[in-house]
Amino acid sequence: MNCPACTRPLTALHIEGVEVDACHGGCGGLWFDNFELKRFDEPHESSAWEQTMVTVDAEVVVDHAAKRTCPRCAVIMQRNFYSAQRRAQVDTCPQCGGNWLDCGELAQIRAEFLAKAVRVSTKERPVLNQHLRWFVSEE
Ligand SMILES: [Zn+2]
Ligand SMILES: [Zn+2]
Numbered sequence: 268m269n270c271p272a273c274t275r276p277l278t279a280l281h282i283e284g285v286e287v288d289a290c291h292g293g294c295g296g297l298w299f300d301n302f303e304l305k306r307f308d309e310p311h312e313s314s315a316w317e318q319t320m321v322t323v324d325a326e327v328v329v330d331h332a333a334k335r336t337c338p339r340c341a342v343i344m345q346r347n348f349y350s351a352q353r354r355a356q357v358d359t360c361p362q363c364g365g366n367w368l369d370c371g372e373l374a375q376i377r378a379e380f381l382a383k384a385v386r387v388s389t390k391e392r393p394v395l396n397q398h399l400r401w402f403v404s405e406e
Contacts, residue, residue: 268338271358271367272296272329277338282307282316288338294370295323298338301364304357308349310377323370331369339363352379 268277268288275293279286285306288298297317299307335344337360344358344367355375358367368376 268298270294270296271298271335271338271344272333272369273327275327280320282320289317289321290370291320292322293324294327294329295321296329296370297321297368297373299366299368300339301366304366304368307373308376309380315374315377317373321370329369335367337363337365338367339365349376350379350383352382354379 269275270277270290270293273290273294273296275290277288277298278291280289280291281287283306285303286300287303287307290296295317335346335358336342337344340360340362342360342362344360346356346358349355349357355372355378357372357376359365360367
């Protein structure tokens, strides 16, 4: 499979029993087959493995506005917000259900879960909440 963002060949990584295809040495994007992304989208489920295992080539420029084509089915993917907070976006294939994340988007999705968890305990921990909101809003 080739990267839908920069067309380089993807590298298969084995993370906690799941195969993830990464644009290692390229744009740093990640491909998840249907439902695999659910295994990694919460902060406690992984330790930012993509930031240590995937090397990003700073020379590679990705057009974030461009339509992406599914690396498995070659159909145009749909770009959607991942959660109701409408921050992180993912490209989803309407045919196979796979998801493409640009570099840094997985971290953004985890941050959204963190923000949601904090909102629940706002009354008890206003100072921590303030700190985390600053953290989450930093691009
Ligand atoms: Zn790439
Ligand atoms: Zn597909």
